[in-house]
Amino acid sequence: MKPKLNIFWLILPSVVFILLVSLVVLRFSRRPENSTEAPAVSPTPIVYPAPTPISVQGLPSLVKQIDGWQANDPRLAPPVVDRKISLPEE
Amino acid sequence: MKKLALGIIVFLLGATVVAAQSAGDLFNSAVNYGTSYRTAYLAYVQAKNQYQQYHTGVTRVEAISKTNDVLVKRNQWVIAYLKFLRQTLAEVTNIATYPQTVTYLDLEKNIAALEGLTSLGGGDNFAAINTASQDWEKQMTQMDRMVLAARMQVSSTRLANFQDQLAGYLDAYRQEHATPSASQKTTLDLIGEKLNSSVQLRQQTDALLAKYRTGFVSNANYAQGLNDSHQALVESAKLLNELSRQP
Known part of the structure; x- marks a missing residue:
């Protein structure tokens, strides 16, 4: 008797395999090569990103960006929530 | 069996989406949580006022329900913000490449602590709700310092x-x-x-x-x-x- 072909069970292993590979790639793509090593000193230094390539045309744009920089970036402002939420005594 | 397999697929898809969230995505998510909080806050104020005015069983239940709700929404908004802040740090600095043994500014610890507050929003009387709210609020002083340093x-x-x-x-x-x-x-x-x-x-x-x-x-x-x-x-x-x- 010919076994019944179920398309679901044919596709399932491929889907699971692709998802697992994606997860592994995402997980390890952000780690350095020596990621298993614990840092020798604390605190971990901040390494600044390499500056973007320069061009003569880019200087005015850079000046504008510098001018618009704010120490307290409003986009990073924390939520304004009521910190005294309560109910009266029963 | 099929349900289990589908469940695994949905879980893996969800995990992939979470892992791929950018600071922009998390910012939008935080904005949405902010909107939910503000709606819940207005409902809480209204329910509290009605209880103080009428002192009935119905207004009491409503006050408990709306206060529980706003406590949850407040917590969710702060969590969403901290995740956005954490991702911004990761994108702007090199902390995304730090070894897994390193935590940065206790952001992860604080996010996990707030996410672990499963009892928040489950109070069935005023005293329990007030205690839960005060416990949460006490953490905010230390959180403010951390947020400032991260920013x-x-x-x-x-x-x-x-x-x-x-x-x-x-x-x-x-x-x-x-x-x-x-x-x-x-x-x-x-x-x-x-x-x-x-x-x-x-x-x-x-x-x-x-x-x-x-x-x-x-x-x-x-x-x-x-x-x-x-x-x-x-x-x-x-x-x-x-x-x-x-x-």
Whole structure:
């Protein structure tokens, strides 16, 4: 008797395999090569990103960006929530 | 069996989406949580007022329900914000490449702690709700310091990037003008001095932030140091821009 072909069970292993590979790639793509090593000193230094390539045309744009920089970036402002939420005594 | 397999697929898909969330996605998510909080807050105020006015069983139940709801929404908004802040740090600095043994500024710990507050929103009387709310609110003082340090770290890193870029333009100008006039040389020296001053001021703030990461809590005004650094950088950048325009 010919076994019944179920398309679901044919596709399932491929889907699971692709998802697992994606997860592994995402997980390890952000780690350095020596990621298993614990840092020798604390605190971990901040390494600044390499500056973007320069061009003569880019200087005015850079000046504008510098001018618009704010120490307290409003986009990073924390939520304004009521910190005294309560109910009266029963 | 099929249901289990489908469940695994949905879970894996969800995990993939979470892992791929950018700071922009998390910002939008935080904005949405903010909207939910504000709606819940208005309902809480209204329910509380109605209870205080009528003192009936119905208004009591409503007050409990709406207060529980706003406590959950408040917590969710703060969690969403902290995740956005964490991802911004990851994208602006190099902390995304840190070894897994390193936690940064306790952001992960605080996010996990807030996510673990499963009893929040489950109070069935006023006293229990008030206790849960106060416990949450007590954590915010320490959270404020952490958030400030994280924000300043992002700002400092962005400023450092600008400084690096301006230094690149300054070097390029010097190479193109190997024999500058006396006037050009004076201006170039001034630009260099202001840029160095800007870098030093920013590094002082970085040193304070590094101390924070080892547990030293300072009341230092991080923003002031960065603003001073920024002022010197603006002057340096504008001078170089003017000099570059001269024939």
